[in-house]
Amino acid sequence: MKATILHESNGRLRVRLAQKRMTPEQADLLEAYLQSCTGVAQAAVHERTRCAVIRYQGGRAAVLAAIGRFSYQDPRVAALAPLHSSRMLNRQYQEKLVGKVLVKAACSLFLPSPLQIARICWISFPFLRRGLRCLLRRRMHVELLDALSIGISIARRDFGTAGSVMFLLELGELLEEWTHKKSVDDLARCMALGVDRVWRKDGDTETLVPLGQIGAGDCIAVRMGGVIPIDGTIAEGEVMVNQASLTGESMPVAKRPGTAVYAGTVVEEGECVLRVTQHSGESRYDKIVSMIEQSERLKSAAEGRASRLADRLVPYTLAGSALSFLLTRSVTRALSVLMVDFSCALKLAMPLAVLSAMREASAYHITVKGGKFLEAVAGADTIVFDKTGTLTHACPVVARVIPFGGRSEAEMLRVAACLEEHFPHSMANAVVRAARERRLAHEEMHSQVEYLVAHGISSTVDGEKVIIGSAHFVFEDEKTVIPAGEQAAFDALPPEFSHLYLAIGGELAAVICIADPLRGEAKAAIQALRALGIRRTVMLTGDSERTAAAIAAQVGVDDYRAEVLPEDKAHFVEAERAAGRTVIMLGDGINDSPALSAASVGIAISDGAAIAREIADVTIAADNLFELVALRRIAQGLMLRIHSNYRFVIGFNGMLIVLGAAGALMPAASAMLHNLSTLGISLRSMTNLLSPSFDAVAAGE
The missing domain is CATH 2.70.150.10 (Calcium-transporting ATPase, cytoplasmic transduction domain A)
Structure with missing residues (x-):
């Protein structure tokens, strides 16, 4: 594929593909291909401009060569195409939004007045029908207020005000639907395994x-x-x-x-x-989307309160309008009161604030299934951690090498690495990596290696049989013996580690202790959570008491429980909630699923078990525990914004009602200020809650 470099800086390229038109499907394919290339850290493709922005590490030559090799017809490239993409969803709503604004502008500028009036009357029918339905069902909901505002404006031949009200309502509905569907789509793709x-x-x-x-x-x-x-x-x-x-x-x-x-x-x-x-x-994807869209949990309590409050305020607005007319006998003043309702801002700004917070969380590799859980995260006072894969990396490392029979620790690690380098499973990689870090050369010094899946490795070194593997393989299958006088040392092997046994000539030569390394940011992340109001931190693990105590001391949790079963974790969480605490549970495996379900908010690691991700209310990436800090700050910022929105909506619109009743505002001005305030608070609700400076904190810096 030919391409032109448009811009270049250190570690960044912007190129334009030599094709006249790029479809969204082609853009997805190119983006997936670039992200799969060695050395590419990040790639974004823009189909409208046929450009790709690539951030890379290392030399640019490899990236340029990869672009040159790209072909849509290559079967290996075609296999990278994602089954589900949000690109078409974004394009669909972008076109709807732009089209709605352009139609409104074109009609206002170019349509003759009679045609504008006819158009406004036509598009008012759905609003009026919904209001009439409320009347027939004897329900005083916001739709009734919208219909009265639009209907009275049309009756007074104030078509401009009626058109503006309907345009803002439609625009708000479109933005809310787009944000909601995008959040659902992002969540569903995050929950999928990524194997197409x-x-x-x-x-x-x-x-x-x-x-x-x-x-x-x-x-x-x-x-x-x-x-x-x-x-x-x-x-x-x-x-x-x-x-x-x-x-x-x-x-x-x-x-x-x-x-x-x-x-x-x-x-x-x-x-x-x-x-x-x-x-x-x-x-798969469709089931996940269906589950999310049908779940009532998606709606936060704040959204429910806003909707109910908006409906409850309808009778008061109607009463205020009627009272204004009775006292002043002025239709203008009554209409000025009616033009100001609380519904637009309350029903639009609150969901937008919640959904925008969910979208912002996704930028920090956090997926939230509903605003309800952001509220719970903001109010949580207790957080419970699983250990393996959560506070520790699920990646083994060599903690100790314990030699037997008077042998050298370094020599035993060298022999073990020599055998293990042929078989790149996790424990073998840990042994080879430990030898490399200690600069132990483990050149080929053995005969042919025999590998038994799920057992171990057997070979010959200097005429002696050498084996390495599990206790079952080494002691039961191969009948290895412990050197004389060293049974006590064998019995004292540290129980907090997993053990890999090395035997030479039928005698135990060394035990390699394998550990799960603690996450480097775990202690700092817990301290940051405490600074944000978390009062109690607990670690639950199925490991031994000795291992649990050591990890708990290193990470700085307030309490821990060792040798717990999955049901024990759930019972602990339930007991904490029964004590009046709001509990966050963080886990990653099937064994954590009961506790995730029992918690006020269950948080799963995104590359953890599928069942854990499905049960959990929130998923975070496995990269950094500071994502929990970002989640807490976003949740607290959201609640502050929601309360701020409430105060503004009630105060500002209440002021407009008073001014309208006093005759200080005409209906058109009242409607304009009301609509502008609704638009303004909605746009504010869509802004990010965290400042860009928080990125360094989220990265653990």
């Missing part, structure tokens, strides 16, 4: 097909490093599966034919054929 195509296996033939075409009973092939995209059972092969996103375990688990595997887990070793047990459509 799989290799379907038919006999000896493998075909790359969209995931949506996979049904129960089909077989798909999954290889080392691949994400299991759907629930099923192993039909062929033995694999090691990383289930950290599902169960919180950081160590891979052996899976053999007949055993179940679940969507969202990763094959770390080996390859397998998976027989699907659930149709893909049952838990």
